[in-house]
């Protein structure tokens with residue numbers, strides 16, 4: 001097996017610098033996509049901004065590796081053009097032309113049933129014929145429009161919601177693998193109201209998911225002429241990290257990598273941010289406002305403000321490993337003709353699922369080779385994520401061998417470990433959001449941004465960064481004296 005040559009995105013070379021004397025309009029903690037987007041918006045509003053990032057590169061969870069002719073996404077693989085803020089940001093950093101869209105083949109997705117990958121049906125006819133669901137489960141679906149809305153208030157788990165409306169088999173072979181693919185989470189724990197709020201809203205509005213689906217599609221069709229690219233899946237020619245690198249390029253020296261923020265204090269009327277620079281020295285910087293975009297894995301920072309709400313400290317971030325595997329095409333029996341494959345928990349396998357990365361986008365594997373990206377761990381099987389590299393690799397390959405009729409092992413691999421990967425919007429997440437709102441209200445000039453607010457996707461994280469930048473701008477403008 002060739003030794004992996006790692007070529008992560010180039011770290012920005014900047015020195016720590018002491019900003020105690022200067023007072024900037026905003027300090028951003030964390031150069032993930034949410035923090036970068038916030039900094040970008042603040043900079044465009046002609047306000048002064050500084051970004052402190054603990055690691056040596058920007059992008060946070062967005063991390064692209066180029067090695068041995070493969071282009072691997074160690075974190076997210078795709079971005080969805082679901083919100084106008086995404087296209088606007090990409091345009092503003094002049095990356096619109098660098099976008100590449102997912103292959104048409106990616107419309108097909110597989111779900112494992114009885115150890116075999118079965119295509120997820122995409123039409124009514126295919127649904128009637130698919131072996132993915134039993135006749136009983138298909139008949140059960142026809143009852144859905146007649147099931148009454150839930151009467152009780154409060155959060156409901158995705159498992160309870162789905163079983164109530166669509167039946168247990170639909171939970172097992174459609175929703176459970178989907179939830180695992182998006183959140184690496186468990187439907188028994190995730191809250192419908194926070195993890196998939198649209199589902200709860202459809203039930204509330206139409207009284208039925210099936211009726212809501214039909215009427216919602218009609219409404220979307222009517223709107224289609226104004227949002228033609230809405231919902232398209234894309235990446236960039238050189239991988240997803242082109243986006244954070246593009247934003248960082250425009251911000252230049254305003255970003256300080258290898259600067260870990262240790263505490264934040266409100267020293268009326270300013271904020272003081274204490275950080276450790278690359279050489280280990282403790283320094284301080286002052287600002288009129290602060291955007292906290294470093295995730296809820298690091299709540300000691302929030303605790304430095306006031307006593308942290310226990311809800312915030314206990315947000316679950318299960319571990320997730322990304323195992324990228326390069327094969328000679330001739331060694332794979334499966335056509336890899338789709339987006340990827342999802343594994344339901346009841347199938348009791350090692351991997352959570354796998355993406356057909358080289359089918360999804362061009363240029364992801366050398367000619368004659370294919371790239372498969374498997375996911376291991378998550379809330380379903382966190383112990384699998386703690387295996388050492390050799391055991392993780394062999395268990396992953398063994399599991400995929402029967403699914404893809406592999407004739408031999410991979411010719412190349414790379415493992416990325418995310419010890420705290422994705423925040424779980426579990427039951428009770430409403431109190432996490434309420435606690436965050438409460439902290440924001442009690443601290444003028446402090447704003448939150450990131451994937452723990454209103455969605456874990458890259459698109460939602462971008463949106464949260466845009467909102468934070470708008471809040472900073474209006475806060476700063478309000479606190480400035482009006483010049484007549």
Ligand SMILES: Cc1cc2nc3c(=O)[nH]c(=O)nc-3n(C[C@H](O)[C@H](O)[C@H](O)COP(=O)(O)OP(=O)(O)OC[C@H]3O[C@@H](n4cnc5c(N)ncnc54)[C@H](O)[C@@H]3O)c2cc1C
Nearest residue numbers: 030032033034054060061075076077261294450451457458
């Ligand atoms: C394996 C994986 C696959 C995924 N797949 C997809 C996908 O296909 N599509 C999709 O839309 N989403 C996907 N996601 C989710 C999405 O990538 C993330 O939710 C999103 O990128 C998070 O952005 P963020 O800016 O909120 O946080 P992060 O990216 O976590 O950024 C936070 C930043 O803060 C920094 N930081 C932390 N503490 C400090 C400190 N004390 N001082 C300074 N800096 C600090 C961190 O180093 C980090 O750079 C995936 C996530 C993972 C992990």
